[in-house]
Amino acid sequence: MAAQNLALIEAINLALKSEMARDENVVVLGEDIGRNGGVFRATVGLLDTFGGDRVIDTPLAETLVAAMAIGLSTQGLKPVAEIQFSGFMYPCVDQVVNHATRLRNRTRGRLSCPMVIRAPNGGGIHAPEHHSESLETTFAQMAGLRVVAPSNPARAYGLLLAAIRDPDPVIFLEPTRCYRLFKQPVEDDGEALPLDTCFIDREGSDITLVSWGAMMHDTRLAADALAEEGISAEVVDVATLKPLDMDTILTSVAKTGRCVIVQESPRAGGWASEIAANLAEHGLLSLFAPVLRVSGYDTIMPLARQERVYIPDTERILKEVRKVFDAAPKG
Amino acid sequence: MAAQNLALIEAINLALKSEMARDENVVVLGEDIGRNGGVFRATVGLLDTFGGDRVIDTPLAETLVAAMAIGLSTQGLKPVAEIQFSGFMYPCVDQVVNHATRLRNRTRGRLSCPMVIRAPNGGGIHAPEHHSESLETTFAQMAGLRVVAPSNPARAYGLLLAAIRDPDPVIFLEPTRCYRLFKQPVEDDGEALPLDTCFIDREGSDITLVSWGAMMHDTRLAADALAEEGISAEVVDVATLKPLDMDTILTSVAKTGRCVIVQESPRAGGWASEIAANLAEHGLLSLFAPVLRVSGYDTIMPLARQERVYIPDTERILKEVRKVFDAAPKG
Amino acid sequence: MDSNHSATRRVASFEIFYTQFLSQDGEARGDLPAFAKDVEQLRAMYQLMIRTRAFDKKAVALQRTGQLGTYAACLGQEAIGVAIGHALKADDVFIPAYREYAAQFARGVPMRDILLYWGGDERGMNYDSGPSMLDFPLSVPIGTHVPQSIGVGYAFKLRKEPRVVLVSCGDGATSKGDFYEAVSSAKVWNLPIVFLVSNNGWAISLPFNRQTGAETVAQKAFAGGMPGEQVDGNDVIATRFVLERAIERARRGEGPSLVEAVTYRLHDHTTADDARRYRSAEEVEAAWDRCPVKRYKAWLENSGHWSAADEEALQTEATATAEAAAQEFLKIEAQAPESIFDHLYATLPKTLEWQRDEVAARGPIAGAH
Amino acid sequence: MDSNHSATRRVASFEIFYTQFLSQDGEARGDLPAFAKDVEQLRAMYQLMIRTRAFDKKAVALQRTGQLGTYAACLGQEAIGVAIGHALKADDVFIPAYREYAAQFARGVPMRDILLYWGGDERGMNYDSGPSMLDFPLSVPIGTHVPQSIGVGYAFKLRKEPRVVLVSCGDGATSKGDFYEAVSSAKVWNLPIVFLVSNNGWAISLPFNRQTGAETVAQKAFAGGMPGEQVDGNDVIATRFVLERAIERARRGEGPSLVEAVTYRLHDHTTADDARRYRSAEEVEAAWDRCPVKRYKAWLENSGHWSAADEEALQTEATATAEAAAQEFLKIEAQAPESIFDHLYATLPKTLEWQRDEVAARGPIAGAH
Ligand SMILES: Cc1ncc(C[n+]2csc(CCOP(=O)(O)OP(=O)(O)O)c2C)c(N)n1
Ligand SMILES: Cc1ncc(C[n+]2csc(CCOP(=O)(O)OP(=O)(O)O)c2C)c(N)n1
Ligand SMILES: [Mg+2]
Numbered sequence A, B: 001m002a003a004q005n006l007a008l009i010e011a012i013n014l015a016l017k018s019e020m021a022r023d024e025n026v027v028v029l030g031e032d033i034g035r036n037g038g039v040f041r042a043t044v045g046l047l048d049t050f051g052g053d054r055v056i057d058t059p060l061a062e063t064l065v066a067a068m069a070i071g072l073s074t075q076g077l078k079p080v081a082e083i084q085f086s087g088f089m090y091p092c093v094d095q096v097v098n099h100a101t102r103l104r105n106r107t108r109g110r111l112s113c114p115m116v117i118r119a120p121n122g123g124g125i126h127a128p129e130h131h132s133e134s135l136e137t138t139f140a141q142m143a144g145l146r147v148v149a150p151s152n153p154a155r156a157y158g159l160l161l162a163a164i165r166d167p168d169p170v171i172f173l174e175p176t177r178c179y180r181l182f183k184q185p186v187e188d189d190g191e192a193l194p195l196d197t198c199f200i201d202r203e204g205s206d207i208t209l210v211s212w213g214a215m216m217h218d219t220r221l222a223a224d225a226l227a228e229e230g231i232s233a234e235v236v237d238v239a240t241l242k243p244l245d246m247d248t249i250l251t252s253v254a255k256t257g258r259c260v261i262v263q264e265s266p267r268a269g270g271w272a273s274e275i276a277a278n279l280a281e282h283g284l285l286s287l288f289a290p291v292l293r294v295s296g297y298d299t300i301m302p303l304a305r306q307e308r309v310y311i312p313d314t315e316r317i318l319k320e321v322r323k324v325f326d327a328a329p330k331g
Numbered sequence C, D: 001m002d003s004n005h006s007a008t009r010r011v012a013s014f015e016i017f018y019t020q021f022l023s024q025d026g027e028a029r030g031d032l033p034a035f036a037k038d039v040e041q042l043r044a045m046y047q048l049m050i051r052t053r054a055f056d057k058k059a060v061a062l063q064r065t066g067q068l069g070t071y072a073a074c075l076g077q078e079a080i081g082v083a084i085g086h087a088l089k090a091d092d093v094f095i096p097a098y099r100e101y102a103a104q105f106a107r108g109v110p111m112r113d114i115l116l117y118w119g120g121d122e123r124g125m126n127y128d129s130g131p132s133m134l135d136f137p138l139s140v141p142i143g144t145h146v147p148q149s150i151g152v153g154y155a156f157k158l159r160k161e162p163r164v165v166l167v168s169c170g171d172g173a174t175s176k177g178d179f180y181e182a183v184s185s186a187k188v189w190n191l192p193i194v195f196l197v198s199n200n201g202w203a204i205s206l207p208f209n210r211q212t213g214a215e216t217v218a219q220k221a222f223a224g225g226m227p228g229e230q231v232d233g234n235d236v237i238a239t240r241f242v243l244e245r246a247i248e249r250a251r252r253g254e255g256p257s258l259v260e261a262v263t264y265r266l267h268d269h270t271t272a273d274d275a276r277r278y279r280s281a282e283e284v285e286a287a288w289d290r291c292p293v294k295r296y297k298a299w300l301e302n303s304g305h306w307s308a309a310d311e312e313a314l315q316t317e318a319t320a321t322a323e324a325a326a327q328e329f330l331k332i333e334a335q336a337p338e339s340i341f342d343h344l345y346a347t348l349p350k351t352l353e354w355q356r357d358e359v360a361a362r363g364p365i366a367g368a369h
């Protein structure tokens, strides 16, 4: 099968189609995902292809969506639920943490919840209030869960396949502002990507830049800018946030001695802190300089006019990188 | 007024009584808090003293409890809501993050939510399933919120007064297994403690031990054990978790050069990671050794029989402390 | 239910009533309510309806030309907002959904603020004049605002104030647990709350008959032992009448109730939506026949309360008013970037000052405005 | 509601029926259901009730002597569990609240497992025999399990399997949004679900009339357009009859319904509770007159289906059975400490292996067992 040039949202759609065709137990559910094809069009065409039994428009009730996915998953189905924006996932939290993540443990393996909850995550598209939040850490804290945040179309495709096939619950957070930002060749080969390994997005030797989701785009741009200055940045995509593959990051930092972590969510309690804490524990001796975090501020996500004040950009990334090199000059 | 010797739960009760007497706008609400006096007896006597209008038994609906508190707080009342166990706070999350934390910001200061949600937090009392969770990081991530976790009766009294008087929403997490663990003289002087400063629980020079809530107790025991070995541990109580006072911790670490952080919640994404990340950023040059975290495991909180496998204890704290001194011997 | 079985007896029964004064063609049925004797009020209601429609049109136009963010039009639902605006007293509290602009205007929200809000500016929620100063800003997370009414109503009751809270939401919101937690409990304390549900038949692409198994929204009131009733939400006379009755009952201490205003969303869900994907042109066309403006205008004219000259003057004024609001909106200065810290807490904690300073030092950012 | 107004018409009406076959004193009313012709079944139902009561007593005794954790007794509510156990088919799915031990026993859960659960051991949820292998473990977060029934019922419907899911909860749970999100939507897909609410009058210290403004739980069904009915939950014949009817209707594809079983909690809420703080001795005493065992026994005896000798043999056997379960429970070996990692994921991620290794290396911990 030839690779098609796809935007990220199209790769999501392709993965859903592909896996629904391959496995009749896969069902999708959520608000406006049927006839309407999803508010971002992730589920376009599924209703016509797979019918209303497997493409389930739910009432406007996010707790129900999560709970229904739990119920479906206990019966051998593989539900892939969509929440319209990650800011509306909070009503799912109780169901996920108090049920989905622990049914296997509670029943000593008798029942389990192989289910996926997908949602667009993050800001940058001038959307209305509550449509631009970053929820990864809310979920990544929860034991028994996997959290995935792809950064490009090919990874979105392969990781979504992996998430659907995984025997445990997975939260799948898609980078809203990258949905149509760029295209990439994606082959519909049905190949899943591993769910527990960071991607080395680009190799480098002077500093390790770590990010995930939409911020990977700006991180790549920052690496480009650094390259022009003769600084070689290794870029790590932590697309599988939970469980966290620190080995790849530690190996990289052992090589570069410097690390900056980039996230969009507020600073305090973000996943960047988890990574930095692991570096403070295991990487201290390889570090030439403090580990710096570039993040959203500890504020409410501003409405559209000020969202760019909040969201980190290349300039802010480069500023922190410079601080690192000021503390530990190259060479 | 003479100080009384009180257990932590009694200090909570005293603070509620004291503040309800002082300020007629204070109301308490929650499940079984009226005639029953609360499942842990935190609200005993309030109904008789202040009447059913101000001591509100709510239906069994935690979203409602949080939303009702929001509504009350917008009208100039000062609601103090109780959730029976922190594991049942998840249905409050949406109301807290999508409304309480941001009403002030959304209305540019026109409306606000001066409210407190209290709950017992953590395990160790052989309670049933879902009664032993640690929720502080779930909330400490949220911008616009304060999160408080007292570790002894006197601080519980002074911090609860401060929380009630604070003009913004506060999550107040009480250490369940310390409710009746020890008593302490508490004076009903109506004096609030500051909401943005760590307590130096004990001064020391060789290592900084950082903790909060119930784990403070074991951390103090660990410091005692270290003192016998001639190691002087400074113990910092981060009772006001959010916003986080890193200055006190950094000052301490600048002095000791070593740091171990102790938390009960799972390791990944816990508040210990936030503190360690800040140390990796600002304290790297004063650190002689890696920053180690002692924490619950990244598992579901086990049922009662195995809860002690999960909850960190003095032995586990001392083991990490020894690793630190192995990496950077004293002297 | 095998209700005839001798071991079985009936223990409770419930009824739902529907009220409509003005037929689709503007004919009056039955004795009109007392307020209908006050011609000035009748005219004011019509004026508010038309101004709202003009505003709505302008807002959509601003969005289509890239001058406004996503906007949720109220086309076809104006009568409900007008009825709310006229039924509430100044010191009542309104907790709105997002299509009752007419009510917000009546309570003093400047049109500019609504534009600011959808334009992505927090200042659009700082209603600073008239009764709206007491009101909540609209809630985007559907239905989550509904249980907050319980706290507001409880505060009124605790203080023995003769005030009422009206909380509104859409039919979609009635699927949310938040809605039911409020409905189930309001009567426990007999609170002065009116729950108003604008059932416009759709929640984005989901029709009402796929939203719930219930035949009406009104019957959901029974889950809380409250009265529930339906009204023709495109009949401004009926809607105001039914709402006023519910509000005054609540004010007299007779407790909460639920009103389902049956209406239709004539526009796309928002400007980001294309309703043709999920509903037929015929359905929408048929709904235009039930348009609240058409019907009310016909009745006002037939009753001699409204003339062609009145109409012309109003249309001109309404368009100008909307245009003026748009200009005011477009000219407003950007907030300072560091204003994102201004109302985070009553006082910014000192540990966050460096973040504000960083933003302030950086100055204006490309793309922020 | 001013229902006589000429602009107002009735558009819907609803009724709630209550079913009781056996009076408080064990007199039968009306024609008994068909299953009452099968004496073996009638006796089996009684036996299950008595065994459950003996179990309950033993569990409380274990707790009082420090050999069990907090335990939620089912005293006074045994008829409901028995009815469920007899009404469900083997391949149906039961999603229980926490007082239907009789139903769980009927479906194959060993008594030992219930003790293990309240003893703080996850193995108490690994039901490994009989129909219970399909069932959910009980849900401590009140009401949260209720909407999960929608997914289970949907799976049955999707696969065209003639199976039913029965989900049970208490009156307190009916205040939770989770409950309503399920009730509101079940009929959208006409799912084969029976919602069973055991209304025992109390949610810990909150009496039903402070729990909700609704007069009955049954009427909450109307929020989802489903049938709702009440049954005397202390009448095992009526409860089984009503449940079977609801279950078989669901199985025939006629959709979901809600059954409110009116009962009373004769025990404290749990062994950690002291009900004397919030309810009177008179109330409890009066409730003992409505005890499900007393009434059913009287009727069985009067009907000649049960003798004093039967009773004596059963009591002896039931006590011995409970005792044996207790011994089995007390003798079970502790799980290995590192078992807390065993079922976290299908396969433990390699990044967590060091944690398991740390626990394993440490060995047994004081206080863990
Ligand atoms: C909790 C939540 N889920 C989903 C959305 C996305 N969304 C916005 S409006 C809407 C439909 C609302 O329907 P309804 O309540 O009937 O109001 P209407 O738009 O018809 O006025 C949806 C699903 C949201 N804003 N909040
Ligand atoms: C979400 C949640 N909130 C609070 C509790 C604490 N709690 C346990 S049982 C109970 C009362 C339950 O009442 P009801 O549903 O009527 O069941 P019953 O105990 O009467 O059988 C409460 C408040 C809980 N377990 N879960
Ligand atoms: Mg609608």
Ligand SMILES: [Mg+2]
Binding pocket: D170, D171, D172, D198, D199, D200, D201, D202, D203, D204
């Ligand atoms: Mg009950």
